[in-house]
Amino acid sequence: MKKQHFLFPVVASLFLFACTLDSERPTDVKYISNTDPSWQQHLSQLKKIHAYTNQGQLGYISQQERFSTRFAWQYHNPTHYRLTLSSTLSRTSLSIEVRNNIMQLSDDKGPLRSAQEAKRLLREIVGMDLPLDQLALWLKGQPDENNAYQVGENHLLAHFSYPVNNSLWTADYLSYHPYPLxxxxxxLLKTAGQTLKIRIDNWTY
Known part of the structure; x- marks a missing residue:
């Protein structure tokens, strides 16, 4: 099964999905202490969100290719979550569901195949090393407190670095929805040779 069936190439002028997300990390961010009371209160609230859904747009850039896709993320718990990618130019879709650490892939025509090595299978089919195990926290803006992270002047997560399978990922949080939370x-997620630009349009939790 060739990964090109599930990628949704677009021309450069459309790639940034009508927003101005820069592929370079911001350099003018000012940070505050991780012990800031407002941040600690926010972090406590994030930890209470155990299940949630969101939808948005994802842009991927590597030296070999670039593509843009809509995504929908449904998170129930660490062993049960679902990521759906859908073309912005056609009705093509790819769903990646993990249950009990077993990944099942399906497209708009039905199931494809499953495997226990979820990360390897995702890389083979989609063409990118997306760290699904960490994505649930990263999308919430909740850092791993055992690794280095930085809080911005808005009292929210601004940046972190996180090692995944001998690769170092960096995340920069460029803007937030002004929900009650x-x-x-x-x-902006980056690792060696890969950039992911994520825009989340809405949240339910």
Whole structure:
């Protein structure tokens, strides 16, 4: 099964999905202490969100290719979640569901195949090393407190670095939705040779 069946190439002028997310990390961000009371209160509220859904747009850039796709994320618990990618130019879709650490892939025509090595299968089919195990926290703007992270002047997560399978990922939180509980809107994820631009349009939790 060739991954090109599930990628949705677009021309460069459309790639940034009508927003101005820069592929370079911001350099003018000012940080505050991780012990800031407002941040600690926000972090406590994030930890109470155990299940949630969101939808938005995802842009991927590597030296070999680039594509843009709509996404829908449904998170129930660490062993049960679902990511659906859908073309912005056609009705093509790819759903990646994990239950009990077993991944099942399906498209708009039905099931494809499953495997226990979820990360390897995702890389083979979709063509990118998306760290699904960490995505649930990253989308919420909740850092791993055992790794380095930085809080911005808005008292929200601004940046972190996180090692995944011998690769270092960085995340920059560029903007937040002003919900009663602020949640990420624009996120820039980078690792060696790969950039993911995530825009979250809405949240349910």
């Amino acid at each position: 602020p949640l990420p809107k624009d996120i």
